[in-house]
Amino acid sequence: MAFLEVKDLEVEFQVDKKPVIPLKGISFEMNEGEVLGIVGETGSGKSLTAHAIMGLSAMSGGKIRGSVKFAGQSLLDLSEKAMQSIRGSQIAFIPQNPMTSLDPVYRVGDQIMEGLLNHADLSKSKAKQQVLDIMEKLNIPKAEHVFQQYPHELSGGLKQRIVIAMGLCANPRLLIADEPTTALDVTVQAQIVRLFKEITVSKGIGLLLITHDLGVIAQICDKVAVMYAGNLVELARIESLFGSPRHPYTQALLNCIPSIGMKQGSLAAIYGNVPSATDCPDGCPFHPRCPHSFSTCESTMPTLIQIEGGAKVACHLYQENQE
Amino acid sequence: MVDAQVVEKKHKSPWTIILKRLSGNKMGVIGTILILCLVLVAIFAPILEPHSYKEQHIENMNAPPSVNHLLGTDDLGRDMLSRIIRGARISFVVGVLSVAISVLIGVVIGSIAGFYGGVIDTVLTTIADLTWSMPAILIALLLVAIIGAGLESVIIAIGLSYWAQYARLIRGQILSLKSATYIEATRALGASNYVILFKHLIPNSLSPVIVAATIGIGNAIVLEATLGFLGMGAQPPTPSWGAMMSNGTAYLFISPWVIIFPGLAMMITVLGFNLFGDALIDIMDVKNKESI
Numbered sequence: 040m041a042f043l044e045v046k047d048l049e050v051e052f053q054v055d056k057k058p059v060i061p062l063k064g065i066s067f068e069m070n071e072g073e074v075l076g077i078v079g080e081t082g083s084g085k086s087l088t089a090h091a092i093m094g095l096s097a098m099s100g101g102k103i104r105g106s107v108k109f110a111g112q113s114l115l116d117l118s119e120k121a122m123q124s125i126r127g128s129q130i131a132f133i134p135q136n137p138m139t140s141l142d143p144v145y146r147v148g149d150q151i152m153e154g155l156l157n158h159a160d161l162s163k164s165k166a167k168q169q170v171l172d173i174m175e176k177l178n179i180p181k182a183e184h185v186f187q188q189y190p191h192e193l194s195g196g197l198k199q200r201i202v203i204a205m206g207l208c209a210n211p212r213l214l215i216a217d218e219p220t221t222a223l224d225v226t227v228q229a230q231i232v233r234l235f236k237e238i239t240v241s242k243g244i245g246l247l248l249i250t251h252d253l254g255v256i257a258q259i260c261d262k263v264a265v266m267y268a269g270n271l272v273e274l275a276r277i278e279s280l281f282g283s284p285r286h287p288y289t290q291a292l293l294n295c296i297p298s299i300g301m302k303q304g305s306l307a308a309i310y311g312n313v314p315s316a317t318d319c320p321d322g323c324p325f326h327p328r329c330p331h332s333f334s335t336c337e338s339t340m341p342t343l344i345q346i347e348g349g350a351k352v353a354c355h356l357y358q359e360n361q362e
Numbered sequence: 363m364v365d366a367q368v369v370e371k372k373h374k375s376p377w378t379i380i381l382k383r384l385s386g387n388k389m390g391v392i393g394t395i396l397i398l399c400l401v402l403v404a405i406f407a408p409i410l411e412p413h414s415y416k417e418q419h420i421e422n423m424n425a426p427p428s429v430n431h432l433l434g435t436d437d438l439g440r441d442m443l444s445r446i447i448r449g450a451r452i453s454f455v456v457g458v459l460s461v462a463i464s465v466l467i468g469v470v471i472g473s474i475a476g477f478y479g480g481v482i483d484t485v486l487t488t489i490a491d492l493t494w495s496m497p498a499i500l501i502a503l504l505l506v507a508i509i510g511a512g513l514e515s516v517i518i519a520i521g522l523s524y525w526a527q528y529a530r531l532i533r534g535q536i537l538s539l540k541s542a543t544y545i546e547a548t549r550a551l552g553a554s555n556y557v558i559l560f561k562h563l564i565p566n567s568l569s570p571v572i573v574a575a576t577i578g579i580g581n582a583i584v585l586e587a588t589l590g591f592l593g594m595g596a597q598p599p600t601p602s603w604g605a606m607m608s609n610g611t612a613y614l615f616i617s618p619w620v621i622i623f624p625g626l627a628m629m630i631t632v633l634g635f636n637l638f639g640d641a642l643i644d645i646m647d648v649k650n651k652e653s654i
Binding site: 093095120123124125126127128131132134135136139140141142143144153154157158202205206209 | 547552
């Protein structure tokens, strides 16, 4: 059985008394210790996927359907209390923006410690020692000093490390990181990405990395899921995705990355915009922007199917071939 | 391996920051001095008062200010200065305790309403709005009439009259803070609703409440005086500024000092709390980081 198995995960919100479904039934699997990247444009449902797995989107009034199986447990059927004991200790979440993810009224050390004490029955001094150990492992210089500081006294890179330390302190088996590098300088980004790789490899923690940066994906992921407008359009191992992208959207995304030595001229871009969740076209949501679209694309939604080479793709181009 | 940089700054405690900001605010300094004077007078009342506050000297009634009685005497020949000094104690105790009651009730009700939302919110907000729509003096009078006059009942009555404003304030704060990223991050660490509400949301929502409470102490002192003036406050011989003024009305044209000096004392006290409260608005503004 897979370590994390997400099946037909769907989230529905009520907007002006009308149902809006920004996440339309996605399925994927993850093995223990694997690094899965979820990539997509803004509004494609990446963060929502993470929130739904953690059961956090119910807090903002969303209805979650489908199933999430984690280490044999069905997370969506658990009570809020049972979820609380899993959050942080089994599955940890690193939120999008480190700048605003720390409570301004507490010292950062106490905040990391809180995550630990939520789940472990430890004395304060032992907990503090563990926190200092984690901080040192994350290369936070002068950990003792930083422990006593307030969030506003720290730089962005340091805050990001603190947030990562919060996620790691209770030894989770799965780490979900929501755009952990987006708010950072490029130089710090590289450090953080390397840090993630070290932690997950050395501790055997599964990592679900959400980003819109294909560069980050290329550096650390084993598998990649490409999302578009609330759907999973391609799921492939990293070599296969970068080597032979199948879905026209993935191809277009990869085309947008400028490379050294490319010819002069304008950069490639994908024509048009991501459709909003309230106004999604019929059929394949990508068809208005797709260079290969044909009549079927406008009426029927393609399903995610396995193609040769192990990749999964949701596109009529490949469904035709199968038949 | 990579290294982040730590700028080793001299750590400033929140108190140093507050003191530094306060010292740059002239009105705040005046307010602080006035409040400190009140506190000191209230604490050291038995030492400071030149005469007994309750000893009567009928032969010396309604005496104008003199060297022996700096602020004159009242209709029973009691020393006005001593009574005003004693009265400071009453005003201060009533002001602080009743606001403490209001804030406690307001914070609990407001934060629960804001945090849980839905029906709970509708019910609690309606109760708060109903309370808020009635003049505080009416509620206080009604409550004193039910519990009976006296210092304790005045404190309780004032406390129960003013809680709605704090409830509304904190509800708004919680509503805007509960979707903050750090609250989500805390939840993702497995924190319970209880921890999120009491450990993270409320401490982060308190600064406007502290400002309102400071100004609220001034209001509570005025309300206590009003109740005293109407004879519903602390009972004789306990000197309450309001009751003293009420006594003085009968002799307004014979001995105006009986009504003027308690009034002045109250004005200065309330002014102190208002100035200090206004200064707090600037001091507590977290976004204003320039002087950190």
